[in-house]
Amino acid sequence: MPNLIDGKQLANTIKEEIAIDVNKLRENGGKIPHLAAVLVGEDAASQVYVRNKVRSCEQVGFESTLIRKDSSTTEEELLEIVEELNNDPDIDGFIVQLPLPKHINEEKVTLAINPKKDVDGFHPANFGRMAQGLPAYLPATPFGIMQMLDRYNIEVEGKECVVLGRSNIVGTPISILLSRKARPGNATVSLCHSRTKDLKAHTLRADIIIAAIGIPEFVKGDMVKDGVVIIDVGINRVDDATAKRGYRLKGDVAFDEVAPKASFITPVPGGVGPMTVTSLLMNTLKACKGEIYGH
Amino acid sequence: MPNLIDGKQLANTIKEEIAIDVNKLRENGGKIPHLAAVLVGEDAASQVYVRNKVRSCEQVGFESTLIRKDSSTTEEELLEIVEELNNDPDIDGFIVQLPLPKHINEEKVTLAINPKKDVDGFHPANFGRMAQGLPAYLPATPFGIMQMLDRYNIEVEGKECVVLGRSNIVGTPISILLSRKARPGNATVSLCHSRTKDLKAHTLRADIIIAAIGIPEFVKGDMVKDGVVIIDVGINRVDDATAKRGYRLKGDVAFDEVAPKASFITPVPGGVGPMTVTSLLMNTLKACKGEIYGH
Numbered sequence: 024m025p026n027l028i029d030g031k032q033l034a035n036t037i038k039e040e041i042a043i044d045v046n047k048l049r050e051n052g053g054k055i056p057h058l059a060a061v062l063v064g065e066d067a068a069s070q071v072y073v074r075n076k077v078r079s080c081e082q083v084g085f086e087s088t089l090i091r092k093d094s095s096t097t098e099e100e101l102l103e104i105v106e107e108l109n110n111d112p113d114i115d116g117f118i119v120q121l122p123l124p125k126h127i128n129e130e131k132v133t134l135a136i137n138p139k140k141d142v143d144g145f146h147p148a149n150f151g152r153m154a155q156g157l158p159a160y161l162p163a164t165p166f167g168i169m170q171m172l173d174r175y176n177i178e179v180e181g182k183e184c185v186v187l188g189r190s191n192i193v194g195t196p197i198s199i200l201l202s203r204k205a206r207p208g209n210a211t212v213s214l215c216h217s218r219t220k221d222l223k224a225h226t227l228r229a230d231i232i233i234a235a236i237g238i239p240e241f242v243k244g245d246m247v248k249d250g251v252v253i254i255d256v257g258i259n260r261v262d263d264a265t266a267k268r269g270y271r272l273k274g275d276v277a278f279d280e281v282a283p284k285a286s287f288i289t290p291v292p293g294g295v296g297p298m299t300v301t302s303l304l305m306n307t308l309k310a311c312k313g314e315i316y317g318h
Numbered sequence: 319m320p321n322l323i324d325g326k327q328l329a330n331t332i333k334e335e336i337a338i339d340v341n342k343l344r345e346n347g348g349k350i351p352h353l354a355a356v357l358v359g360e361d362a363a364s365q366v367y368v369r370n371k372v373r374s375c376e377q378v379g380f381e382s383t384l385i386r387k388d389s390s391t392t393e394e395e396l397l398e399i400v401e402e403l404n405n406d407p408d409i410d411g412f413i414v415q416l417p418l419p420k421h422i423n424e425e426k427v428t429l430a431i432n433p434k435k436d437v438d439g440f441h442p443a444n445f446g447r448m449a450q451g452l453p454a455y456l457p458a459t460p461f462g463i464m465q466m467l468d469r470y471n472i473e474v475e476g477k478e479c480v481v482l483g484r485s486n487i488v489g490t491p492i493s494i495l496l497s498r499k500a501r502p503g504n505a506t507v508s509l510c511h512s513r514t515k516d517l518k519a520h521t522l523r524a525d526i527i528i529a530a531i532g533i534p535e536f537v538k539g540d541m542v543k544d545g546v547v548i549i550d551v552g553i554n555r556v557d558d559a560t561a562k563r564g565y566r567l568k569g570d571v572a573f574d575e576v577a578p579k580a581s582f583i584t585p586v587p588g589g590v591g592p593m594t595v596t597s598l599l600m601n602t603l604k605a606c607k608g609e610i611y612g613h
Contacts, residue, residue: 147452155486155490181515189497211513
């Protein structure tokens with residue numbers, strides 16, 4: 024059986040490391056990292072995500088501020104909040120939880136965030152810096168994946184990596200990170216998507232597969248070679264009357280078929296998911312220390 | 319024999335189209351595009367490049383300003399010039415010719431250019447916008463390649479593209495552009511580089527090869543399949559006592575071996591090279607019209 028990449032445990036380990044760092048800052052009289060989160064509207068999933076982010080801040084000793092606005096908030100009002108957070112010297116970084124209500128232009132809001140405080144790494148200035156190999160806040164999921172590969176000592180250099188899915192928040196940035204001249208990095212990356220003709224030919228030759236297409240159990244056992252490393256980013260709800268909530272969470276990979284052939288594999292849930300909040304905390308710590316843009 | 323992609327002729331065609339556009343602007347009393355170029359020091363190649371850019375501006379009816387400073391110019395002085403150009407409403411876009419003298423930090427200067435006037439497309443904000451699929455000034459060489467594929471009606475969607483080389487100015491951005499959900503685009507892209515283990519396996523399965531590694535005649539005839547499309551970005555000087563100047567320009571592809579198997583191929587010189595200035599002109603026209611960032 025393969026080695027399971029335990030995202031939950033790794034996230035806890037990293038949180039403990041961050042807590043130690045924060046304690047040192049505190050002892051030395053330094054500034055304590057402070058993350059703000061803006062939540063607009065009543066989207067149920069968003070409320071869970073934001074609550075989780077704020078709780079994680081508390082766990083590691085960060086200060087946190089949650090700004091809740093109802094769904095009638097105008098774009099102008101939200102942009103004013105963004106501007107206030109941009110200018111508030113006590114806030115090291117902040118996020119505006121997506122999705123936003125439909126009357127608000129998400130792109131406009133994202134672009135209004137000062138890149139120096141953009142700890143989600145969604146602003147084009149951070150995305151571009153990442154792609155050009157400059158210091159940058161990395162987006163949460165790709166950053167989490169890089170941490171997993173690094174901490175599990177999975178060799179990436181010179182490996183054939185196949186990324187499935189080209190979204191702005193996972194597929195495209197992870198394909199860039201894996202091919203960068205860095206460690207982890209230096210992989211040969213093929214970015215596959217809905218228009219790819221012979222996808223199986225790619226997955227079959229892959230040493231490492233990053234699956235981020237949002238189709239439950241898309242990657243089957245006969246699509247991978249022995250010894251493959253599998254990072255499964257998918258979190259898909261699949262109806263299941265026998266499950267307590269009426270559904271089960273499934274990844275983009277058919278775990279039962281693929282796991283026996285894999286050298287490493289992430290489970291769903293408990294794999295990539297828990298790492299995303301950790302990335303946010305790491306970015307906020309970097310923001311507080313001025314590691315990306317200076318002070 | 320393959321179809322030759324004539325970059326020189328295509329560049330002229332595009333310049334004629336731009337000239338027609340500029341005439342219309344003039345007739346309608348609109349603003350005439352104005353490009354400024356800053357040249358620091360006496361680098362011989364840079365002088366040729368900048369002269370060529372300014373001459374191209376004249377050809378299409380743009381206004382142009384050449385700012386020459388000697389190599390003793392300080393970083394502070396150069397940053398002041400950049401700031402003046404950022405604030406000059408008559409300048410639609412400008413470039414600072416690289417390389418700069420060693421005492422000047424190129425990254426700092428590039429980052430100081432207002433992304434709205436960054437017609438070289440080197441600023442991370444433009445790079446990130448490009449990668450995220452937002453309107454952006456594209457860097458010259460990738461933009462020129464996209465134009466070639468488009469104007470020669472070379473189908474890219476669903477094709478296997480192999481990019482050789484991962485530089486910030488060619489390999490990385492062209493790999494992003496080719497895999498974007500756009501036209502041309504929607505290709506399956508593999509980004510290969512010095513750490514790639516079985517490069518020949520990649521080039522042999524490629525429908526389209528973009529060679530940008532800077533090694534003369536690296537891609538041999540036995541490395542490609544019949545019908546391949548070849549875009550050769552390399553411009554390498556190879557010593558040759560029988561040549562007038564003592565050298566010949568060679569691409570990254572062994573043209574004589576590869577051409578008989580190719581369906582399309584760019585020559586060197588006269589292929590990708592002439593397209594880069596055209597990209598700069600197109601970006602400057604977009605800047606003048608406010609097509610990327612508005613007015």
